[in-house]
Amino acid sequence: MSRESLLVISAHVGDFVWRAGGAIALYTSRGHAVTVVCLAYGERGESASYWRKGLNLEQVKEKRHQEAEAAVKVLGAELITFDAGDYPLIETPELLDRLVKVYRVVRPTVVLTHTERDLWNADHETAHSIATKTRIFAQAPGYDPGTEVIGAPPVFMFEPHQTEYSSFMPNVLLDITEVWDRKLEAMHCMEGQQHLWDYYTDVAIRRGAQAQRNSGPNLGLVADTKGEAYQRVYPQVTTALS
Numbered sequence: 001m002s003r004e005s006l007l008v009i010s011a012h013v014g015d016f017v018w019r020a021g022g023a024i025a026l027y028t029s030r031g032h033a034v035t036v037v038c039l040a041y042g043e044r045g046e047s048a049s050y051w052r053k054g055l056n057l058e059q060v061k062e063k064r065h066q067e068a069e070a071a072v073k074v075l076g077a078e079l080i081t082f083d084a085g086d087y088p089l090i091e092t093p094e095l096l097d098r099l100v101k102v103y104r105v106v107r108p109t110v111v112l113t114h115t116e117r118d119l120w121n122a123d124h125e126t127a128h129s130i131a132t133k134t135r136i137f138a139q140a141p142g143y144d145p146g147t148e149v150i151g152a153p154p155v156f157m158f159e160p161h162q163t164e165y166s167s168f169m170p171n172v173l174l175d176i177t178e179v180w181d182r183k184l185e186a187m188h189c190m191e192g193q194q195h196l197w198d199y200y201t202d203v204a205i206r207r208g209a210q211a212q213r214n215s216g217p218n219l220g221l222v223a224d225t226k227g228e229a230y231q232r233v234y235p236q237v238t239t240a241l242s
């Protein structure tokens with residue numbers, strides 16, 4: 001089995017946990033490399049409980065950084081934080097260039113990121129834009145010609161918070177049952193967003209039930225399957241229809 005390299009591009013600290021924690025744990029448990037890039041901490045937009053406690057900006061960022069480090073430790077991944085600022089996350093040439101460099105070092109075989117549309121969070125849309133543009137830039141021999149270009153890793157969008165309103169139509173359901181305990185533990189590292197612990201447990205149960213319902217007999221998914229939903233950005237290239 002060749003070693004895969006999974007690159008997860010997350011706008012804020014919590015996103016990679018709620019939306020892709022199962023995929024991350026699944027890949028690391030199989031011996032693959034997983035790198036998580038957090039473009040921002042979500043310090044202004046996704047840390048309300050810390051602001052209500054009276055923490056200042058630097059304290060909130062420190063809290064969120066600690067949460068991210070704890071979560072990637074549980075999931076077995078590497079963490080890169082850009083601290084680019086949120087609300088708004090701004091797509092700058094410098095930010096794009098930093099991510100191209102990550103692509104060329106990590107050399108992903110699979111990329112996970114946000115949906116193109118997210119009516120409730122423009123930072124997520126910006127993250128999608130940054131993630132897909134830099135993947136293309138990293139393929140271009142003329143961009144930073146001293147470094148080696150990458151191939152064409154498939155990109156999967158992970159599930160947004162309000163699915164139906166964000167034009168998300170999942171066409172991949174990932175069985176994460178065997179690593180569910182680790183995803184739950186990682187979710188519990190997000191102390192600033194405890195209101196989402198049960199919410200994303202419910203999502204995993206619902207997607208798991210759909211996975212079980214849609215799986216063939218060979219997979220043998222059980223009734224308490226946990227799942228994560230994804231949607232491909234680019235066409236699947238295959239030599240057989242399966």
Ligand SMILES: [Zn+2]
Pocket residue numbers: 011012015042046121124
């Ligand atoms: Zn977010």
